[in-house]
Amino acid sequence: MLSTLGYGLLGLLATRAMTGYELTRMFDRSLAHVWSAGHSQVYPELAKLQAAGLIRQTESGARRSKRYSATAEGRAAVRRWLKRATALETIRSEPLLRVFFLWMVGPDAARTYLRAEAARHREQLAEYEAIAREIPASGEAALWSRISLEAGIRLERAMTEWAEWAERTAEAVQAGGKPA
Amino acid sequence: MLSTLGYGLLGLLATRAMTGYELTRMFDRSLAHVWSAGHSQVYPELAKLQAAGLIRQTESGARRSKRYSATAEGRAAVRRWLKRATALETIRSEPLLRVFFLWMVGPDAARTYLRAEAARHREQLAEYEAIAREIPASGEAALWSRISLEAGIRLERAMTEWAEWAERTAEAVQAGGKPA
DNA sequence: GCCTCCATGTAATTGGTTACATGATTCT
DNA sequence: AGAATCATGTAACCAATTACATGGAGGC
Numbered sequence: 265m266l267s268t269l270g271y272g273l274l275g276l277l278a279t280r281a282m283t284g285y286e287l288t289r290m291f292d293r294s295l296a297h298v299w300s301a302g303h304s305q306v307y308p309e310l311a312k313l314q315a316a317g318l319i320r321q322t323e324s325g326a327r328r329s330k331r332y333s334a335t336a337e338g339r340a341a342v343r344r345w346l347k348r349a350t351a352l353e354t355i356r357s358e359p360l361l362r363v364f365f366l367w368m369v370g371p372d373a374a375r376t377y378l379r380a381e382a383a384r385h386r387e388q389l390a391e392y393e394a395i396a397r398e399i400p401a402s403g404e405a406a407l408w409s410r411i412s413l414e415a416g417i418r419l420e421r422a423m424t425e426w427a428e429w430a431e432r433t434a435e436a437v438q439a440g441g442k443p444a
Numbered sequence: 445m446l447s448t449l450g451y452g453l454l455g456l457l458a459t460r461a462m463t464g465y466e467l468t469r470m471f472d473r474s475l476a477h478v479w480s481a482g483h484s485q486v487y488p489e490l491a492k493l494q495a496a497g498l499i500r501q502t503e504s505g506a507r508r509s510k511r512y513s514a515t516a517e518g519r520a521a522v523r524r525w526l527k528r529a530t531a532l533e534t535i536r537s538e539p540l541l542r543v544f545f546l547w548m549v550g551p552d553a554a555r556t557y558l559r560a561e562a563a564r565h566r567e568q569l570a571e572y573e574a575i576a577r578e579i580p581a582s583g584e585a586a587l588w589s590r591i592s593l594e595a596g597i598r599l600e601r602a603m604t605e606w607a608e609w610a611e612r613t614a615e616a617v618q619a620g621g622k623p624a
Numbered sequence: 625g626c627c628t629c630c631a632t633g634t635a636a637t638t639g640g641t642t643a644c645a646t647g648a649t650t651c652t
Numbered sequence: 653a654g655a656a657t658c659a660t661g662t663a664a665c666c667a668a669t670t671a672c673a674t675g676g677a678g679g680c
Binding site: 283285303308327328329 | 658668
């Protein structure tokens with residue numbers, strides 16, 4: 265059983281051969297809305313995948329670069345991973361944990377906090393929508409890339425609307441009303 | 445600078461005195477929708493907070509239990525944390541990473557996967573809605589607990605609708621149409 | 625006496641971030 | 653010549669999970 269990062273790398277290398285550098289860029293760009301990883305995590309993980317026979321080096325390029333691709337065994341491992349039942353996710357959001365304690369700082373600071381959160385999610389939403397416009401309209405991989413990005417778009421939209429609702433709700437209660 | 449867990453514990457202990465066991469239960473129940481932590485993380489962190497003078501033991505009860513509460517310094521630290529700008533979140537969702545690679549397993553397995561995701565989020569949504577009905581309708585802390593729970597509700601609703609949309613979209617494309 | 629729940633701890637391991645370190649190639 | 657970018661690696665540290673370990677108190 266590999267780590268999620270391992271499967272992510274394996275999935276990318278099942279699509280086409282890439283160097284560690286290119287894989288790192290993928291996690292920082294095309295995959296940033298679902299998973300992220302720095303190069304210091306990628307290179308050691310590639311060594312593990314190679315030792316396990318799931319990928320192999322298929323090319324040695326300029327600047328000491330090594331290009332890997334998935335072996336038949338590696339591609340089979342990805343497919344098995346994709347068919348496994350999803351484990352329960354443990355939610356962990358620092359911004360939302362803070363909201364839980366926001367009554368400790370008074371209405372003004374609370375309002376400031378919620379407005380900043382709304383702005384943050386609004387910006388992220390705009391960024392995702394810009395990326396969505398650039399995804400090609402054909403191809404199997406592009407379709408599923410678009411589908412996963414849509415989740416990011418909907419989550420950011422939901423959080424933007426939530427932050428705006430939260431500000432109104434807190435305001436209404438402080439004005440003497442009842443919570444929603 | 446404390447870890448997020450440290451601030452979470454400090455926030456709870458600023459509200460009322462609690463034992464490590466009770467704090468662990470809070471993370472497993474009332475706070476489960478924003479943060480989670482097991483007892484093996486809680487006890488060592490309490491020792492750190494005490495060493496830093498942010499909490500102090502105020503009671504020794506039955507079964508060797510120790511009850512802690514936040515010091516004035518501790519409460520000030522929580523308020524500073526609540527007023528800090530939120531850092532950018534690095535998104536990391538294994539289920540969504542899998543969606544990115546879902547074209548590798550064919551339409552039937554993809555549909556099965558998306559339906560399972562929809563069901564998972566639908567169940568989580570129902571659970572959060574049940575908890576929401578039990579939160580008292582008055583009190584500052586209860587209001588902000590309800591507001592943070594609303595984020596969970598909206599996120600689960602968004603993901604449920606996304607999974608249903610994704611199934612329809614993938615289906616439509618495979619039937620020869622164009623992606624949305 | 626046994627089971628369950630309360631209650632607290634430590635150890636080992638994994639996953640992830642930040643910092644350190646180096647060298648090759650291309651562009652200006 | 654110098655800067656930017658490509659490219660790969662290691663080390664130290666922190667956060668979190670799983671497993672190990674123990675014991676008290678109350679109910680049946």
